[in-house]
Amino acid sequence: MTVCIEQSVHESEVVVETKNHCDTNELVLIGDVVVPDQTVVGGDFDQPEVNAFGQSFRDYDVENERQKQVEEFYRMNHIYQTYDYVKKMREEYKKLDKLEMSIWECCELLNEVVDESDPDLDEPQIEHLLQTAEAIRKDYPDEDWLHLTALIHDLGKVLLLPRFGELPQWAVVGDTHPLGCAFDDSIVHHKYFKENPDMNNPAYQTKNGIYTEGCGLENVMISWGHDDYMYLVAKENGSTLPEAGLFIIRYHSFYPLHRSGAYKHLMNEEDVKNLKWLQIFNKYDLYSKSKSRVDVEKVKPYYLSLINKYFPEKLRW
Template identity: 55%
Template sequence: MSITDTTHRVSKPESVVSKPGATSADKARNGKILEKLEDDVMAVNQLRGNIKRTLSSCSLEDELAKANEGDEKEKDWYEESEQYKDIDPKSFRQYELACDRVKQFYEEQHEKQTVAYNIQARINFKTKTRARMSIWEGLERLNKLLDDSDPDTELSQIEHALQTAEAIRKDKKPRWFQLVGLIHDLGKLLYFFDSKGQWDVVGDTFPVGCKFSKKIIFPESFKTNPDFLNPLYNTKYGIYSKYCGLDKVMLSWGHDEYMYHIAKGSSTLPPEALAMIRYHSFYPWHQEYAYSYLMNEHDKEMLKAVKTFNTYDLYSKSDQHYNVEELKPYYLELIDEFFPDKIIDF
């Protein structure tokens, strides 16, 4: 809450003065408003006191210099990585050459990711706890999964997580950014809980409830989806409205959505980190710019963050192996920094 916002709210006391003939309910309501105003006034006074103490310890010029320096540091994490400047993007996500396992996966995913299923999946998420464990225990458990949708790697999940996190760390990105690299795929734990297979856990994500974009991988396979011919869902906007914002859009259920909700409720990660987790598999959006007509201004800012993260998620996949036990102490400390409760409800 800013001083300006608070001052604005306390500048109209006449709106709460009891008028002749006011009922007891009106008076009670006015009393609550006056209590709120007193709290706001106290907050303003506390802010003023903090400002005075700050300015007495250093000059205004020093404060502005520090603020500008902080802004520059924040902008640094958007900078392009030198590690991958010579990499050929065409050597990744080669779905035309993908094995039958990958193609069969997407045929099943595109057929079964319906509006009805997505509504039920969200009800299930909100009404049950699947397991209680630490983030690191989740990573170790996830290590048993091989992602059928990924044409680029056969590595275990914890190896991919460490490759991504270490690449981000090498570029000296913020600590929260490094943690995103470590946990961005942790939602794949869904596979061991109440998933129907891999089709509702992994793979590229896309909106349901509106027309399926041709920029989604293997778009022809959507013809077997029951929503494909449904007049409520097969128009450009479907159940949404122009520029409604992606937070209003139901993306296909999977590890991105699942881990996004876990992190949102259990961590202190910033909005950019949450966007990276939620949208990192939304390739039609962050690589092909599909569904731009559903974006709002906030989404435009988050898109820059997601694209920055995607570089590390995609291009860090290699044959390099890390010693998990050597890296574990560093990442345990990182986890504790942003997940205050060591045991998380999954």
Template identity: 50%
Template sequence: MDHHAPSGNPLSRLDDWDDFVEARYPVPGEKAKEDYRKYDSSTRDGVREFYQLNHRYQTYDFVQEKKRTYLPLQKREMTVLEAVEYLNTLVDDSDPDISLSQREHLLQTAEAIRADGHDDWFVLTGFIHDLGKVLCLFGEPQWAVVGDTFPVGCAFSNRIVYPEFLQDNPDSRNPRFNTPLGVYERGCGLKNIHLSWGHDEYLFHVITQAGCSLPEPAQYMIRYHSCYPWHRENEYQDLVDDHDREMLPWVMKFNQYDLYSKSPNRPDWSQLSDYYTSLIEKYLPGKLAW
């Protein structure tokens, strides 16, 4: 299949979504799927505190400020592997499921995709999808980089994780922003909606401005994989358009690898580096603007 033109329903090989999840995950003896993304008394220390900060400060104006600061991509030039090496030092404070470094998470995600025989562009997407977390390298706190994303500029959904913390967000009391459409038009599409600022949107701009040849489903996976209120909770349907709905199965499929591949088992980078270096050279060679 031409890597520029993926076609068909990504779930077509199995009858329905539950069949896909059960066929691949959970691996016997490892964590069960219902134990992922649990936000309760068993959640590891720091996650609740992370979302208190995230929900308080991720306002519409804050997002505009960060886009003006970062989307010109003038902070530095780095290769993909240099960005990956930085992530080897970062543990995501928002993740309730695992405390491995981000490089190990990327490898687990990509290797799960690879094990199921998917195209190399899909494998590479798994390997790079969180590279936008290099924002922490530029001094950004984790609450402005990682965690679930959600639309700003309109009413907050009560299906956002820890919705009670959004009461501290000043936008929740601003009449301009607290209606279902807010500042947007019905059916305007995700590309015209501002999500809370983070690594997804940032990396999307890094790869597209670099002229990356990854196909559009990969770009959607990168840009929206943290937007759980949309792809998991089916919220904000008044804002999405038909093209978003067409791309949604790809994001959902990717998300299962992103989520259910997490394991305490550490991948061996020394055994995998040659393969992933070859994929980077094919799709994202040289230094990129960050």
């Protein structure tokens, strides 16, 4: 006998509406993309208690050399990421005139990149990409777009390399936040915003700032970095990833939103739907970081097949 009911599942203060929740243990979201019930299917993910350094994840207060480096990163980030700076960077990098290459070629370039803002890992970035993708693939085997999204979500970090402009770390990595409105207290190392030139503009100091409530995140200027750049690359090159995948790429570092619930008043209905997917993705992005290595050659054929499905052979970067 099959029993179907309608119910709501509350996760991280976001309500996920379910329809015909039968013995398939699935949640159906708008857009005909099926999300498995995490309490059943996602239970295999073994969330570690400590990061690669033996400490709590995202602990920005512990005293060690790595944390001092991370704090200095955020000091620079909060001083120099201004509304005008982000506008300029978006206009410059939307040209996609640096070079042409495939997605996998870009993955291999990340062997040269280490994220100085990350308090949990100091391995080359390709390790993190594969760890995240493989963890999601295990728990959500039928959502191939989500596997690929995990693989490519950090590819924008190539902005650190000379051929992409060799931008400073504070302009590429780290948590992101809106410009043009008040800086929320939940932003990591919030104290350093006092030196940001935007603090001198009264129009930017209110909750809504220059925006209107419900305007949609696509209309909000978010601090510049690898998220926005990779979103531009995917969008402008005609990727067929679903909107939820593009949303994850663009806002996965927007921790004030998806971890603290800040700035929700700027979201529209489409953002609310896509945020559900981002919160599913986030635990794998954060907690799959470890010293465990993934056999690249073993998994490479699978990810190449997904790249061919959702992207052109060569992309403009």
